[in-house]
Amino acid sequence: MEHYAISAKRIFDGERFHTHSSLVWQGETIVGIFPTSTVDEKIIIQHYAEGIITPGFIDIQVNGGGGVMFNEKTDVDGIDTICKAHRKHGTAYLLPTLISDTPRKIHEALTAAQNALDCNTLGILGIHIEGPWINPAKKGAHNESLFFDPQISMLESLPWLKSGTTLITLAPEKVNNESIKWLSKKGAILSCGHSNATTQELDNQYFNAISGFTHLYNAMSPLEGRQAGVVGKALMTDNAWCSIITDNIHVSKESALLAHRVKPKGKLLIVTDAMASVGSKSPSFTLNDEIISVVDNKLVNTNGNLAGAHIGMDESVANVIKWGIDEAEAFKMASTYPAIAIKQERLGKLKEGFYASATILDPNYEAQHVLVNGILF
Numbered sequence: 001m002e003h004y005a006i007s008a009k010r011i012f013d014g015e016r017f018h019t020h021s022s023l024v025w026q027g028e029t030i031v032g033i034f035p036t037s038t039v040d041e042k043i044i045i046q047h048y049a050e051g052i053i054t055p056g057f058i059d060i061q062v063n064g065g066g067g068v069m070f071n072e073k074t075d076v077d078g079i080d081t082i083c084k085a086h087r088k089h090g091t092a093y094l095l096p097t098l099i100s101d102t103p104r105k106i107h108e109a110l111t112a113a114q115n116a117l118d119c120n121t122l123g124i125l126g127i128h129i130e131g132p133w134i135n136p137a138k139k140g141a142h143n144e145s146l147f148f149d150p151q152i153s154m155l156e157s158l159p160w161l162k163s164g165t166t167l168i169t170l171a172p173e174k175v176n177n178e179s180i181k182w183l184s185k186k187g188a189i190l191s192c193g194h195s196n197a198t199t200q201e202l203d204n205q206y207f208n209a210i211s212g213f214t215h216l217y218n219a220m221s222p223l224e225g226r227q228a229g230v231v232g233k234a235l236m237t238d239n240a241w242c243s244i245i246t247d248n249i250h251v252s253k254e255s256a257l258l259a260h261r262v263k264p265k266g267k268l269l270i271v272t273d274a275m276a277s278v279g280s281k282s283p284s285f286t287l288n289d290e291i292i293s294v295v296d297n298k299l300v301n302t303n304g305n306l307a308g309a310h311i312g313m314d315e316s317v318a319n320v321i322k323w324g325i326d327e328a329e330a331f332k333m334a335s336t337y338p339a340i341a342i343k344q345e346r347l348g349k350l351k352e353g354f355y356a357s358a359t360i361l362d363p364n365y366e367a368q369h370v371l372v373n374g375i376l377f
């Protein structure tokens with residue numbers, strides 16, 4: 001099988017920077033990073049003189065892109081359109097994310113994700129089901145008439161993924177303990193989100209089944225003096241990761257930097273929570289029969305509530321760096337850390353044996369190209 005290579009001014013492998021070096025891969029697997037002068041001259045090296053090569057960005061919360069919402073176009077085609085739209089913003093892999101919907105739609109979404117995984121749709125890693133097992137007090141743009149506490153018989157009837165990652169955002173105070181245990185045993189990664197729980201409510205034996213917190217600060221009970229809320233619990237639970245939306249709208253710079261200071265290294269990661277408007281010319285789309293529009297770079301529903309984000313991964317990374325977080329750390333927050341959070345062991349680093357996946361940025365951190373499973377876009 002033929003070897004391919006790319007080089008750039010700097011290559012960040014997930015741990016350190018390399019200069020005068022090339023990333024070499026064969027098929028869909030990385031061979032290594034070598035000094036460019038030592039690379040076999042038969043291998044053609046694509047060089048990005050001013051560029052930075054990082055491990056491919058992984059976005060674990062993407063509701064839509066390219067004019068398509070996963071809730072509205074719940075099939076392989078829809079997933080492919082979303083992956084393509086986000087590639088333009090540096091995202092190599094993502095979890096298509098279903099916003100609260102009917103059990104029938106969840107069934108459809110799981111089937112679509114499995115079909116996409118089976119036919120090797122480039123960029124999909126599994127699925128993220130966000131609701132409807134969440135709290136109406138923190139519904140955000142979700143439709144609360146769809147919310148319910150899932151019983152095991154209902155969970156058993158769903159076509160769960162046989163491969164890839166299943167991430168579920170739920171409000172633990174709204175889901176019976178037996179179902180939390182069942183989902184966890186099934187291998188789903190559980191994340192607390194759209195939750196109004198008190199810390200006491202989270203302090204039960206089933207809390208150990210929760211691996212993370214979805215979009216920290218947004219749609220969760222806040223940190224206050226007498227009650228630390230979900231935010232306090234998220235910040236204080238060292239072994240749980242927190243995802244954060246860094247569009248400069250959902251979370252302020254200070255709140256993001258505070259979380260970065262408090263969370264152990266590796267436990268704060270970037271998500272976009274992007275909607276159909278990313279990579280689309282149309283400024284509005286529908287979600288649960290409601291019109292969502294871009295107004296001043298914000299996505300809002302007809303009540304004026306924030307409804308996801310209008311941003312790509314590259315801009316999210318650039319914002320974090322602008323706020324003062326170290327460049328290498330920002331890249332890890334977009335790739336290495338999400339890979340670990342969703343247990344993708346061959347992603348998030350540019351190392352021998354890992355999937356050939358990289359994001360190529362210009363000096364302003366705008367995505368130029370993306371390498372996905374050895375294919376350069």
Ligand SMILES: [Zn+2]
Binds near residue numbers: 130140194215219
């Ligand atoms: Zn949400």
